[in-house]
Amino acid sequence: MDLMEVMKARRSVRKYRPDPIPEDIFKAIISAARVAPSATNAQPWKFIIVTDEELKLKLINACNGQKFIAEAPVIIVGCGLPDEAYATVGGYMNSFAMDVTIAMDHLILAAAAYGLGTCWIAAFKEDKVRELLGIPDDVRVVALTPIGYPNDQPSKESRKDLAELICYDKFE
Numbered sequence: 001m002d003l004m005e006v007m008k009a010r011r012s013v014r015k016y017r018p019d020p021i022p023e024d025i026f027k028a029i030i031s032a033a034r035v036a037p038s039a040t041n042a043q044p045w046k047f048i049i050v051t052d053e054e055l056k057l058k059l060i061n062a063c064n065g066q067k068f069i070a071e072a073p074v075i076i077v078g079c080g081l082p083d084e085a086y087a088t089v090g091g092y093m094n095s096f097a098m099d100v101t102i103a104m105d106h107l108i109l110a111a112a113a114y115g116l117g118t119c120w121i122a123a124f125k126e127d128k129v130r131e132l133l134g135i136p137d138d139v140r141v142v143a144l145t146p147i148g149y150p151n152d153q154p155s156k157e158s159r160k161d162l163a164e165l166i167c168y169d170k171f172e
């Protein structure tokens with residue numbers, strides 16, 4: 001699949017088969033995150049790869065009871081390192097969340113290219129994820145995703161019309 005096809009094919013998958021992900025494929029997917037751009041090329045991220053069954057089950061509670069995340073063989077927890085990131089995007093914002101999100105999206109699209117399912121998880125309690133995975137205070141949890149072979153073919157979610165997304169020359 002070319003990139004446009006992969007982007008169109010990706011869906012949020014909420015049912016997974018337990019089948020393991022072949023090591024070479026998993027490495028390729030993680031490598032996609034590695035090549036992502038970041039402000040000042042700081043690469044202010046760490047991806048925690050959770051495969052321990054007990055920990056995966058405990059993460060359900062930290063993710064507001066979203067049970068399907070533990071069906072997948074792997075849960076990836078995308079963490080940001082604010083102290084290493086560019087501090088003033090636009091003069092007002094630390095870049096870590098942006099940087100981690102771009103890298104996670106690389107990873108998620110790479111997974112889709114290999115026929116693997118993912119689902120952005122932002123409904124989580126940071127303190128609970130932090131406690132379960134021993135994440136230090138200066139590291140922020142940005143998003144999680146399960147990753148595994150889909151056990152479902154989710155339908156296509158609607159999108160705004162293109163005309164609604166864009167304007168020319170001035171904000172309208």
Ligand SMILES: Cc1cc2nc3c(=O)[nH]c(=O)nc-3n(C[C@H](O)[C@H](O)[C@H](O)COP(=O)(O)O)c2cc1C
Pocket residue numbers: 010011012013014066119120121122123124154157
């Ligand atoms: C930042 C972000 C957070 C999300 N958090 C959750 C979540 O916690 N649980 C969930 O089931 N889906 C979550 N989603 C998935 C969205 O519901 C989904 O992307 C949207 O409905 C469009 O569907 P699609 O991904 O299949 O195209 C999240 C998506 C994004 C981008």
